[in-house]
Amino acid sequence: MTDWVQSILPKPLENPTLRVLSLGAGVQSTVMALMAESEAFGPRPDCAIFADTGWEPKEVYGHLDWLEKQISFPVYRVESGNIKHDLENNLNTTGHRFASIPFFMVNKDGTFGMARRQCTSEYKLKPIRKKVRELIGLKPRQRTPKGVMVEMWMGISRDEVQRMKESSDSWVTNRWPLLEKEMRRYDCLDWFRERHPQRTLAKSACIGCPFHDDHEWSHIKNNYPEEFEEACQIDEKLRDPEMDGGKFHGQRYLHAQRVPLREVRFNTASETGQQDLFNDLMQNECDGMCGI
Template sequence: MLALSANGHLPKADYAIFADTGWEPKAVYDHLDRLEREIATPAGIPVLRVSAGNIRQDALDPEHRFASMPLYILNPDGKPGMTRRQCTGEYKIKPIERQVRNLLGYPYPQRVPKGVFVEQWVGISTDEFHRAKDADVRYMRNRHPLIDLGWSRSDCVRYLSSLGFADTPKSACLGCPFHGNAQWRAIRDTSPEEWRDVVAFDAAIRQGNARANAGGNPLLGQAFLHRSRLPLDQAPIDHVTAAERAARQHEPAVAVDPEELEHGVVDGCSPWACRGEADAEPTRDGFGLAC
């Protein structure tokens, strides 16, 4: 959407906002820097980076209130479970809403007057039109330009490729439990330092978050990053599913979403990002850009 706006195919955006959890892969930060340098700045679109802290550090800090990640739990009786997901709201949605209030000139706790709002563009494609929702606050009104254009995820990939951004990485915490096996493999095989980081974190949260333990409320079971409920460096991440093989045969030139192909949670960790690939797509000429 930023590139479409910068190139005049969508109206010029006033701002782009990136919610930083403090624990993104290095490739994401490098990509964001390049996107700002080559696309946003020449078009005069400021990129605002907002943050509520470093989610990794907060989880391991006994003095810090931690918004729980959706960790996989193995209970003492052997039954599986999951912890509640609070991290998206705390580390992504709230910082964005706080920034929007500031841009409108009504920082919290001021009341935003009725009728004062921003139009927020949400990057949901036609593959997942059912996820297009209204904002949960009245000072933000959601619009879905990719759906308006009739663009699928593959259209987005092809357009980015035409601009030299074919290697656009997925934004998600480095140690997000919603990763699929393909993403865990990619971290292990391409970034040894980040792999050591997530393996160490996985071991560190085995008994839950540090503040709960310090407060005398330890996790009764064990917590894991991988859905197998095994230590990450022992988890069966080398298994390639039939769905992944079929997707590679169907469209080998398009990046494959590991969560969707390897049974990760469809909604993932983001409230707004594109997630799926259509089973069948119409033939398109060019990019179907709207003036």
């Protein structure tokens, strides 16, 4: 591990009020949870929290059911609405117009753009924060008492170090156990294969996430046609004039080619311009919450 990464890693808290594992049910957070069960990082977390957007692939929910049986600490599933239903109704979690996912835009003047991404905050961060406050005994809008400190475990590996971010809450300290072990994504995959050779790890991301690369879109289309059809229907609704409400001055698409998803010819042999969830360090950074 490079010296600068080592220097910014916080020391584990000695006696936190609560240890919470942020569980995305992807590769890294799954391995982190299983390693935590054997106390590879010290004392086990008190619980794990999985923020359910309501539109995860079926294989993710199935994998989560299996994972819960492998660990002794409880897994809380929390939610803040259903992102698919909200997209269908052009609403966000507060009931206001438009649910903002980072869809691709063709503006009226023909230029390209992207919509703001609020989905991580609305469907991941907020419900997790709400559950943590509940677990430490806080009522809505109650201030956190002095001395309360929560340690939040994040499943970020060495190859995703750019996704590290401190908590916005002064009473929460983020911790990155996989970084402490200098583990990369392939290390996590190797660790899992050695212990569970008959199982595969799912990719945790909403079915219609605009940051799917062409390999992922092709995987969904070929292996989960019902889920691909759901994504196509949402993609079509994005361009329904009645759903737009005049908010977006242009056409919205789920794919970077900015054509209907049904018409996209996925190029799985080379880079296509479709943005990958983990590769763009600025625009696509996802707060360490989605797909880990």
